[in-house]
Amino acid sequence: xxxxxxxxxxxxxxxxxxxxxxxxxxxxxxxxxxxxxxxxxxxxxxxxxxxxxxxxxxxxxxxxxxxxxxxxxxxxxxxxxxxxxxxxxxxxxxxxxxxxxxxxxxxxxxxxxxxxxxxxxxxxxxxxxxxxxxxxxxxxxxxxxxxxxxxxxxxxxxxxxxxxxxxxxxxxxxxxxxxxxxxxxxxxxxxxxxxxxxxxxxxxxxxxxxxxxxxxxxxxxxxxxxxxxxxxxxxxxxxxxxxxxxxxxxxxxxxxxxxxxxxxxxxxxxxxxxxxxxxxxxxxxxxxxxxxxxxxxxxxxxxxxxxxxxxxxxxxxxxxxxxxxxxxxxxxxxxxxxxxxxxxxxxxxxx
Amino acid sequence: xxxxxxxxxxxxxxxxxxxxxxxxxxxxxxxxxxxxxxxxxxxxxxxxxxxxxxxxxxxxxxxxxxxxxxxxxxxxxxxxxxxxxxxxxxxxxxxxxxxxxxxxxxxxxxxxxxxxxxxxxxxxxxxxxxxxxxxxxxxxxxxxxxxxxxxxxxxxxxxxxxxxxxxxxxxxxxxxxxxxxxxxxxxxxxxxxxxxxxxxxxxxxxxxxxxxxxxxxxxxxxxxxxxxxxxxxxxxxxxxxxxxxxxxxxxxxxxxxxxxxxxxxxxxxxxxxxxxxxxxxxxxxxxxxxxxxxxxxxxxxxxxxxxxxxxxxxxxxxxxxxxxxxxxxxxxxxxxxxxxxxxxxxxxxxx
Numbered sequence: 035x036x037x038x039x040x041x042x043x044x045x046x047x048x049x050x051x052x053x054x055x056x057x058x059x060x061x062x063x064x065x066x067x068x069x070x071x072x073x074x075x076x077x078x079x080x081x082x083x084x085x086x087x088x089x090x091x092x093x094x095x096x097x098x099x100x101x102x103x104x105x106x107x108x109x110x111x112x113x114x115x116x117x118x119x120x121x122x123x124x125x126x127x128x129x130x131x132x133x134x135x136x137x138x139x140x141x142x143x144x145x146x147x148x149x150x151x152x153x154x155x156x157x158x159x160x161x162x163x164x165x166x167x168x169x170x171x172x173x174x175x176x177x178x179x180x181x182x183x184x185x186x187x188x189x190x191x192x193x194x195x196x197x198x199x200x201x202x203x204x205x206x207x208x209x210x211x212x213x214x215x216x217x218x219x220x221x222x223x224x225x226x227x228x229x230x231x232x233x234x235x236x237x238x239x240x241x242x243x244x245x246x247x248x249x250x251x252x253x254x255x256x257x258x259x260x261x262x263x264x265x266x267x268x269x270x271x272x273x274x275x276x277x278x279x280x281x282x283x284x285x286x287x288x289x290x291x292x293x294x295x296x297x298x299x300x301x302x303x304x305x306x307x308x309x310x311x312x313x314x315x316x317x318x319x320x321x322x323x324x325x326x327x328x329x330x331x332x333x334x335x336x337x338x339x340x341x342x343x344x345x346x347x348x349x350x351x352x353x354x355x356x357x358x359x360x361x362x363x364x365x366x367x368x369x370x371x372x373x374x375x376x377x378x379x380x381x382x383x384x385x
Numbered sequence: 386x387x388x389x390x391x392x393x394x395x396x397x398x399x400x401x402x403x404x405x406x407x408x409x410x411x412x413x414x415x416x417x418x419x420x421x422x423x424x425x426x427x428x429x430x431x432x433x434x435x436x437x438x439x440x441x442x443x444x445x446x447x448x449x450x451x452x453x454x455x456x457x458x459x460x461x462x463x464x465x466x467x468x469x470x471x472x473x474x475x476x477x478x479x480x481x482x483x484x485x486x487x488x489x490x491x492x493x494x495x496x497x498x499x500x501x502x503x504x505x506x507x508x509x510x511x512x513x514x515x516x517x518x519x520x521x522x523x524x525x526x527x528x529x530x531x532x533x534x535x536x537x538x539x540x541x542x543x544x545x546x547x548x549x550x551x552x553x554x555x556x557x558x559x560x561x562x563x564x565x566x567x568x569x570x571x572x573x574x575x576x577x578x579x580x581x582x583x584x585x586x587x588x589x590x591x592x593x594x595x596x597x598x599x600x601x602x603x604x605x606x607x608x609x610x611x612x613x614x615x616x617x618x619x620x621x622x623x624x625x626x627x628x629x630x631x632x633x634x635x636x637x638x639x640x641x642x643x644x645x646x647x648x649x650x651x652x653x654x655x656x657x658x659x660x661x662x663x664x665x666x667x668x669x670x671x672x673x674x675x676x677x678x679x680x681x682x683x684x685x686x687x688x689x690x691x692x693x694x695x696x697x698x699x700x701x702x703x704x705x706x707x708x709x710x711x712x713x714x715x716x717x718x719x720x721x722x723x724x725x726x727x728x729x730x731x732x733x734x735x736x
Contacts, residue, residue, distance in 0.1 A: 194562065198611055210601040210623045211545065211686040212710070220602040220620070224578030231572035250561045250614055251571040257604030260549055261623060264603060269571070272561045272612060335562040359563070 036138075038130050038373035039117055045126040046110050046119040052100040052160075055079040055152040059099055062150045065133055071140045072148070075173065079152035080162045082173045083136055085145045092145040093319055093384065094174060094348065095135075096163070096339065097128045097182035098154030105364040115370035123356025127368040128182025131355065131377045135384070142384040144319065147176055154339065158308070163339055167346060178319040179343040180380070184356030187372040187379070189324050189331035191243045191313030191351050193340045195275045198252070198305040199288055201226060201296050202268040210261045219267040220256040226269055226295040227251060233291070238276035241313040243333040245276035270305065274335070277310035311341040314349030319383070323353060326379040353379070387489075389481050389724035390468055396477040397461050397470040403451040403511075406430040406503040410450060413501045416484055422491045423499070426524065430503035431513045433524045434487055436496045443496040444670055444735065445525060445699065446486075447514070447690065448479045448533035449505030456715045466721035474707025478719040479533025482706065482728045486735070493735040495670070498527055505690065509659070514690055518697060529670040530694040531731070535707030535719075538726040540675050540682035542594045542664030542702050544691045546626045549603070549656040550639055552577060552647050553619040561612045570618040571607040577620055577646040578602060584642070589627035592664040594684040596627035621656065625686065628661035662692040665700030670734070674704060677730040704730070 050058040059079040066074045072083040079099065101121035110119030117127075129150065136148040152162030166174055183190075203223060208216025230251050238245045249271060256267025275284040285304055296302060314320055315331060324331050334340065334352050343350035355372035401409040410430040417425040423434040430450065452472035461470030468478075480501065487499040503513030517525055534541075554574060559567025581602050589596045600622060607618025626635040636655055647653060665671055666682060675682050685691065685703050694701040706723035 196562075196612070209687065210599060210603065211547075211625050211688075213599050213601050215710075218582070218601055220605050221578060221582035223605065224575050224582050227572060227575030228579065231569070231575050248561060248564050250564050250569055251607075252561065252611055252613065252615060253608030254571050254574065254605055254618060255608075256602075257606075257621070260603055260621075261547070262603065263601055267605060270608070270611075274562050336560065337562075359566075 036134050038134060038377060039115065039370045041134065042122060042127045042130040042368060042373065043110070043112055043117050045129055046117065046121050050100050050121070051103050052153050052156045055099040059150065059152065062099070062133065066136060066148070069137050072136065077170055078162065078165060080166055081150045082166070083148040085142060087145050089143065089145040091319060092147060092176040094147040094149055094176035094179040094343070095132055095182065096149040096151065096179060097125050097132055099129070099150050099152050100155050102155045102362050116367050118365065118367040120366065122368045123184040123366045124361035125182055125184055125354055125356065127356050127373050128184070128354035131373060131380065132182055134377060135380055139384060144384060146384060147174070149174065163342055167342070174346070176348055178317050179348050179350035180323065181338055181340050181350060181352045182354040183338050183352045184354050184358045184361055185352045186357055187355050187375040188327055188329040189351050189353050190334035191241060191315055191331045192277050192311045193334040193336065193338045193352070194245055194247070195277060195279065195281065195284060195308060195310035196337050197273050197275065197281060197284055197307035198270055199273065199285065200268055200270045200303045200305055201292060202266065202301040202303070203296060204299050205263065205265040207258065207265045208263040210263055213263045216263040218263050220264050223254065223256065223267050223269060226292065229292060229295055230271060238278045240276070240278060241315040243313050243331055245333045246335065247276050248274040275310070277312045281307035281309050308337055309341060310337065311344035311350065314351070317349045320349060320351050323351060323379065323383050326382040387485050389485060389728060390466065390721045392485065393473060393478045393481040393719060393724065394461070394463055394468050396480055397468065397472050401451050401472070402454050403504050403507045406450040410501065410503065413450070413484065417487060417499070420488050423487065428521055429513065429516060431517055432501045433517070434499040436493060438496050440494065440496040442670060443498060443527040445498040445500055445527035445530035445694070446483055446533065447500040447502065447530060448476050448483055450480070450501050450503050451506050453506045453713050467718050469716065469718040471717065473719040474535040474717045475712035476533055476535055476705055476707065478707050478724050479535070479705035482724060482731065483533060485728060486731055490735060495735060497735060498524070500525065514693055518693070525697070527699055529668050530699050530701035531674065532689055532691050532701060532703045533705040534689050534703045535705050535709045535712055536703045537708055538706050538723040539678055539680040540702050540704050541685035542592060542666055542682045543628050543662045544685040544687065544689045544703070545596055545598070546628060546630065546632060546635060546659060546661035547688050548624050548626065548632060548635055548658035549621055550624065550636065551619055551621045551654045551656055552643060553617065553652040553654070554647060555650050556614065556616040558609060558616045559614040561614055564614045567614040569614050571615050574605065574607065574618050574620060577643065580643060580646055581622060589629045591627070591629060592666040594664050594682055596684045597686065598627050599625040626661070628663045632658035632660050659688055660692060661688065662695030662701065668700045671700060671702050674702060674730065674734050677733040
């Protein structure tokens with residue numbers, strides 16, 4: 035049994051901001067290349083190592099190699115059983131657990147695919163996982179997947195979808211001394227923003243996990259000049275929707291929600307959308323993972339690559355050490371207890 | 386009696402966008418310089434011509450020489466008794482009337498000061514009238530003043546004040562998947578905009594003229610990133626206030642109006658303010674002007690240099706040919722009937 039806190043510190047010491055994963059991918063590749071029960075392949079800055087034991091099922095265990103850019107406050111520091119540092123929680127602790135298990139489990143009960151991929155923390159189009167899906171999809175084949183994102187060492191099932199819509203309200207310009215000859219588009223925003231702010235909320239409970247939807251205005255703009263009644267104003271809304279809605283259903287829901295605040299002359303625009311993934315906890319491997327943790331699962335509120343696997347027909351869950359609320363924060367850290375707990379549960383699953 | 390439509394056309398033919406009034410000031414100066422009953426002075430691109438007849442009262446008749454920049458649709462055109470063109474209404478028609486009366490009235494009943502000034506259509510700081518107030522205030526001394534701005538050849542009394550305030554609301558950033566850990570500043574705008582939109586309005590009736598106040602949001606902004614609960618949002622409001630309020634009183638009124646939509650952590654900022662001017666129709670010269678028009682006066686809703694004169698203790702009114710609603714519009718025009726009516730009323734006043 036290796037010292038997971040020490041090996042996490044070793045990974046944190048290697049800078050790996052998105053698009054600069056070469057060095058850490060080299061380390062991972064070297065560690066796995068000579069393991070006799072693994073077939074290891076490098077695709078760009080992604081590393082995939084697989085067993086071929088002819089088991090009835092194959093489990094994919096995946097984690098991203100990159101971090102967000104350094105925060106000036108994030109000085110790596112090891113104190114007792116806690117490691118502070120950029121990526122400690124998101125997600126080099128998870129990578130350390132994966133490396134440990136991959137190199138220490140010659141006879142897993144299921145075939146294992148250990149996937150270390152690049153460029154998760156930036157725009158979707160650049161994702162190393164998408165690079166693998168498009169160039170080498172057979173490397174990601176499996177019956178279920180576990181993403182090592184920070185989850186406080188308990189199962190965070192599925193993930194919510196996210197979309198942005200923009201409502202642009204029209205008006206008619208006029209001099210502010212004679213506003214009755216025009217129509218103020220900014221004034222019309224009031225009712226729209228009230229509807230967002232007073233939205234009653236909605237929670238979908240799937241496989242016992244509560245997916246709490248969120249609706250937030252993330253941008254507002256309008257105005258022409260100091261003495262002009264403005265003829266245009268807009269608000270952009272981010273909707274975090276439960277995985278029992280498709281993007282089309284979520285959009286239809288918002289169009290209905292905002293009825294009366296915009297009319298035919300205005301614009302309701304879908305800016306972008308990414309569906310979530312249902313918890314899929316009925317799958318035997320994911321049910322076994324929950325059992326191995328001994329803790330009730332909960333819903334994943336942020337969007338993760340669990341949705342990418344689901345899009346390709348692979349049920350998946352999030353499970354890793356570290357507090358998800360501290361990801362990208364200057365006080366990001368991970369503890370030895372969570373690292374060990376994560377390893378123990380995964381070891382029990384694949385033993 | 387000269388042909389006022391022809392002389393207005395002559396003035397419209399001389400381009401005089403703000404800061405380029407040299408040529409038109411030259412023409413005005415040449416016309417007035419040799420009139421024996423006038424003392425004519427040029428100060429920069431301003432021209433002031435005065436009688437010195439020892440009358441009991443002095444009337445200032447003032448008009449600006451500049452226009453806004455040309456609108457691509459504004460082709461000068463003379464059709465029957467109507468002249469279309471940039472500045473036809475605002476306010477070369479008024480200038481033509483002034484030039485005609487100044488050069489045709491050797492024995493006015495009051496001493497007259499004919500003031501043609503530059504740079505009215507741009508920022509206050511550049512105003513030719515302010516240049517005169519600060520460098521040669523004696524040139525503007527008088528008992529009352531008439532501004533030749535377009536008013537449909539009836540008296541538009543006084544003018545409203547105008548101010549802009551900006552309310553900046555604070556919030557707390559959070560991930561939009563977990564908005565309950567933050568506070569959305571854009572959502573807080575809703576109540577504020579509703580209060581602007583639902584403002585009941587207020588009208589001050591002064592000297593029988595209705596000064597209808599106006600409150601209009603002219604800018605709104607807020608937003609951090611696509612998935613961030615925004616911690617700041619702001620709205621800028623333009624208040625057109627009646628001349629019975631000072632700027633300080635108007636600001637206090639708005640602070641009170643918006644109570645409950647902002648709190649101590651937010652910012653309420655006065656961006657700028659320009660007081661209006663009361664109608665002063667009790668002044669004998671302005672009362673006589675109203676009588677000479679034979680039409681009921683009305684309040685001036687836009688801000689004009691009537692307020693500059695009032696600030697220096699000189700009661701003033703707006704009176705000129707042309708539709709004020711067409712000023713700065715591509716279909717700006719003036720009619721022979723309004724030009725003649727304006728001249729007749731002023732001639733009766735100073736005869």
